[in-house]
Amino acid sequence: MRILLFLATNLAIMVLVSLIFTVFGIGGILADNGIDLNLPGLLIFCGLYGMGLSLFSLLFSKGAAKRGTGTQIIETARNQDEKWLLETVQSLAANAGIGMPEVGVFPSDAANAFATGWNRNNALVAVSTGLLRRFDKDEVRAVLAHEIGHVANGDMITLALIQGVVNAFVMFFARVIGHTVDRVVFKTERGYGIGYWIVTIVAEMVLGLFASMIVMWFSRYREYRADAAGAHLAGRAGMVAALQRLKAEQGQPADLPGELTAFGIRAGGGGVLGELLRSHPPLDDRILALQNA
Numbered sequence: 190m191r192i193l194l195f196l197a198t199n200l201a202i203m204v205l206v207s208l209i210f211t212v213f214g215i216g217g218i219l220a221d222n223g224i225d226l227n228l229p230g231l232l233i234f235c236g237l238y239g240m241g242l243s244l245f246s247l248l249f250s251k252g253a254a255k256r257g258t259g260t261q262i263i264e265t266a267r268n269q270d271e272k273w274l275l276e277t278v279q280s281l282a283a284n285a286g287i288g289m290p291e292v293g294v295f296p297s298d299a300a301n302a303f304a305t306g307w308n309r310n311n312a313l314v315a316v317s318t319g320l321l322r323r324f325d326k327d328e329v330r331a332v333l334a335h336e337i338g339h340v341a342n343g344d345m346i347t348l349a350l351i352q353g354v355v356n357a358f359v360m361f362f363a364r365v366i367g368h369t370v371d372r373v374v375f376k377t378e379r380g381y382g383i384g385y386w387i388v389t390i391v392a393e394m395v396l397g398l399f400a401s402m403i404v405m406w407f408s409r410y411r412e413y414r415a416d417a418a419g420a421h422l423a424g425r426a427g428m429v430a431a432l433q434r435l436k437a438e439q440g441q442p443a444d445l446p447g448e449l450t451a452f453g454i455r456a457g458g459g460g461v462l463g464e465l466l467r468s469h470p471p472l473d474d475r476i477l478a479l480q481n482a
Contacts, residue, residue: 200236226368232361239357247349250305251291251313258303260293260315270321274329278314281334281422285341290314300324300438304336305345312340324434331423331431338418344411351407355400363392401466408468416475417482429479436472 246253254260266272278292288310297317306312314336321329339345367389371377375384420428469475 225372226365228365231364235357235360235364239355239360240353242356243349243353246352247307247345250307250345254303254305254313254315255293258295258297258315260295260313262291262293273326274316274321274333277330278333278337281330281337282340284422285337285418287312287337287341290337290340294318294321300435302332302336304339306340307345307349309340309343312345314340323438324431327423327427328431328434331419331427334421334423335415335419335428335431337422338415339411341418342411342414344415348404348408348411352404355403359393359396359400363389363396366392405466405468409470412469412475413478416479420479420482425479425482429476432472432476432479436476439472 255262263271263275266275274294275292279289282289288308290304290306290312291314293313293315295315295317298319299317300320300323302314302316302320304312304314314333316329316332320332324332367385367387368381370388371382371385375382377384416428416432419431
C-alpha cells in the first residue's frame with residue numbers, strides 16, 4: 190500500500206507541474222524565443238528516472254545495508270544477550286503495531302544502530318557491537334525503540350519519496366537551463382552543443398546541493414519524531430539517557446556507509462554547510478526537545 194502511495198504521489202506531482210506549465214504557457218514562451226524543448230516529455234522522462242532510481246534503492250535497501258555494514262542476522266539466539274535482543278525488538282515492534290523485523294548486529298566499535306526496508310512489517314533493525322558492549326540494557330532498549338519508531342513512522346518510504354521528487358526536478362531544471370543557455374547564449378540551432386553539456390552538469394551540481402538540503406531537512410525532522418516514538422515505547426528517561434550516552438561518544442566516527450547515514454541514530458556534521466547537510470540534529474537539541482515534550 191505504501192509503495193502504491195509512493196508511486197501515486199510522484200505521479201500527482203508530475204501531473205501538477207505539467208498543468209502549471211500549460212496554464213502559464215511556459216512552453217509557448219520558450220518556443221517564441223527559439224527554444225524548442227518538449228517540456229512534458231522531458232518532465233515524464235525525469236520523473237520516471239528519479240522515481241525509478243529511488244524506488245529501486247528502497248526495494249533493495251535491506252540487502253545493500255547487510256552487505257555494506259557486514260550485518261549478521263540473528264536467526265536463532267545463541268546466547269542470553271541475543272535472546273534478550275530478539276525479545277526486546279519483538280516487544281517493541283508489537284507495541285508499535287508493526288511486524289517483527291529482522292534483527293542483526295554489525296561489527297563496529299562506534300555506538301550506532303540503523304533501521305531500513307521498504308515494508309514496515311518486514312524491516313531490518315541492526316545495532317553495532319560497540320553499542321551492545323558499552324551501553325546498558327535500558328539505553329540499548331531506547332536506541333532500539335528509536336529505530337522501531339523510524340519503521341512505524343514509514344520514514345524509509347517518505348524519505349525515498351522526497352528523494353525521488355527532488356532528483357526528478359534537479360534533472361528537469363538542469364536540462365531546461367542547459368538547453369536555454371545553449372540556444373540563447375551559444376546560438377546552437379540543432380542538436381546539443383558543448384554549452385548544453387557544461388551548463389547542465391554545473392546546474393545539476395548546484396541544484397543537487399539545494400536538493401540535498403531539502404532531503405536532509407526532512408531527515409532531521411524525522412529524527413525528532415523517532416525520538417518521540419522511542420520515548421513513548423521505552424520511556425522518556427531511557428531515551429534521554431541513550432542520547433546523553435551517544436553525546437559522550439560524539440568524537441568517534443559513525444562507521445556507517447554514506448547511503449545509510451540518514452538511517453542511523455547518530456551522524457556527524459560541522460560548519461554552516463555541514464549543518465545544512467547533516468542528517469541528524471545536534472544531540473543537545475534532541476535531548477532538549479524530549480525534556481520539553
